[in-house]
Amino acid sequence: MTAVETSTEEKSTGEPSKGEFRDVMGRFASGVTVITTNFEGEDLGAAASAVSSLSDEPPSLLICLNVTSTTAQAIVKNGTFAVNVLAEDSAPIAQRFASKAPDKFATIAFERGHADVPLIAGSIAHFECVVDETVRGGTHLVFLARVVRVSSKPGNPLAYFRGSFGRMETAPDAAALHAVRDYVVAAVTDETVPLDAESIAAELEIEVGRTFQALVALTNEGLVRRAGGTFEVEPVPDEVIYDYYAAKLAIEVGAAAQTVGSVEPEQLAELRRLLDETLGFSVDEQFSDPKGWIRANADFHEYLVGLAGSVILTETYKGLQLPSLERRSIKPSTKATTVLHDDHKAIVEGYENGDVELVLRTLAAHNRRPQEMREGDGMV
Ligand SMILES: Cc1cc2nc3c(=O)[nH]c(=O)nc-3n(C[C@H](O)[C@H](O)[C@H](O)COP(=O)(O)O)c2cc1C
Structure with missing residues (x-):
């Protein structure tokens, strides 16, 4: 297969259709503004993304509005407008000003700027402008305008990409x-x-x-x-905890598949020592020392993963920060069922006997325990 055949890039053969042009143009991400103006006491406004800086001497910008826009028609007559740069939580405002509703300002908080032009509250920037020149371009009017006053405040902008609003994340x-x-x-x-x-x-x-x-x-x-x-x-939601255990299981299974059957005797001895460490922290099915258990349990499992000899795998495993998660989810009142100990014993047995099937089966069951314990009478 050639590079051209595998490419997902689409090329139009001639001049693009209106729909094609809009679709491809939509890939140019932008902020969202509302162009506001006031004509003979009436407030008007239209959502607009076709806004661009033009020159900084004199400070000027341009906007493109459809000739059918009532806001554009008012600007033709009064020669003034403001660009209100919307904040990231302002999608409802953008939608309102993208409509043809007669009372767009009814529920909108605003102040008045130059020539009584409305300045929408909550915007992260305002540019108050006076039109220098108007150019017709296809269906649109391009207003080239001098910026006479600006204001801004901290906040993230509302973004627009392929027909959807979103956040802009740096x-x-x-x-x-x-x-x-x-x-x-x-x-x-x-x-x-x-x-x-x-x-x-x-x-x-x-x-x-x-x-x-x-x-x-x-x-x-x-x-x-x-x-x-x-x-x-917020207490960690159960789904998040189960997700962490699913990731933990995937790593442990991968490591076990690579190592069971080829572990050195001294490594097996160390594994048994770590197993014994995990057995000492519960009395009468309660954790006598939750922190001690969490540490010993983490040491045991990290050692198993470490046997694979991959620094990246071990670091990824440690990066899950399971001990921290467990410190928030395991309390002295949490039930410490003997099943956990039985699992650990079976895992070590599997490693000792080169029984990969036993290890994988037990790991899968072991990583389901938190869920079973929560769904039963278990974790608090
Ligand atoms: C995100 C977004 C960006 C828009 N950008 C423009 C634009 O740059 N120019 C334009 O003419 N219309 C744009 N529109 C459409 C106008 O907001 C819409 O036509 C509006 O109804 C015009 O209102 P008016 O006729 O009251 O002025 C945009 C709409 C949305 C949702």
Whole structure:
């Protein structure tokens, strides 16, 4: 097969149709604005993404509006408008101004700027403009305009891509979210301790604003909840815990498939020692020392994965931070069934006898235990 045949790129043969042009143009991601104006006491506005910086001396920009737009027709007459750059939570405002509703401003908070033009509250930027020149381009009017006043405030923009609204995430935003998510999952064991954006930002050496945004994003993921003006850790949802165990199982099975049958005697001896360590932390089916169990259990399982001799696999496994997750989900009241110990014993037996089937079967059963224990009378 040639490179051309395997490519998923589509090329039009001639001038694109209107639909094709729109579809391909939609791949140019943009922000979303509302162009507002006031003509003879009436407020008008249209959602617009065709906005571009034009020159900085004098400061000017251009907007493109369809000739049928009532907002465009008003701007032709009064020569003034404002560009309101919408914030990421403003999709409903964009939708309202993309409609032909007669009362678009009825539920919208705004102030008045130059020539009484409405400035929509909550926008992350306003450009107040006076038209210099109007050019017709196909179905649209291009207004080239001088910017006479600007204002801005912190916040992320509403994005528009292929017909859908979304968030614009920069690389530092994504890195901050990743770091704060790890911090919340790994470092916080007490759900009642407030999560303070400033101290987390200082500890992780990221901007406070980004830390705050990350905490807001984590509320959507169900890891964090808002508590008044601050945040608290949300108890880890069961599905998230099961997802972690599914990943854990995949790694352990992969490692076992590579190693059972070829483990050195001294490694087996170490495995048995680690097994014995895990047996000492429960009394009468309760965890006598949950933290001790979590550590010993992690050492046992990490050793099994380590036998595969892959640094990357071991680091990935450790990166799951299961001990931290378990510190939040296993309490002294959590039932410590002997089944867990039996599983560990069977796994070691399987390694000792080169019985890969026993190991894989037991690992699968073992990683289902948290779910069984929760669904039964188990974990609190
Ligand atoms: C995200 C988005 C971007 C838009 N961008 C433009 C644009 O750049 N130019 C335009 O003429 N219409 C654009 N529209 C469509 C107008 O908002 C729509 O035609 C509106 O009804 C015009 O209102 P009016 O006739 O009251 O001025 C856009 C719509 C959406 C949802």
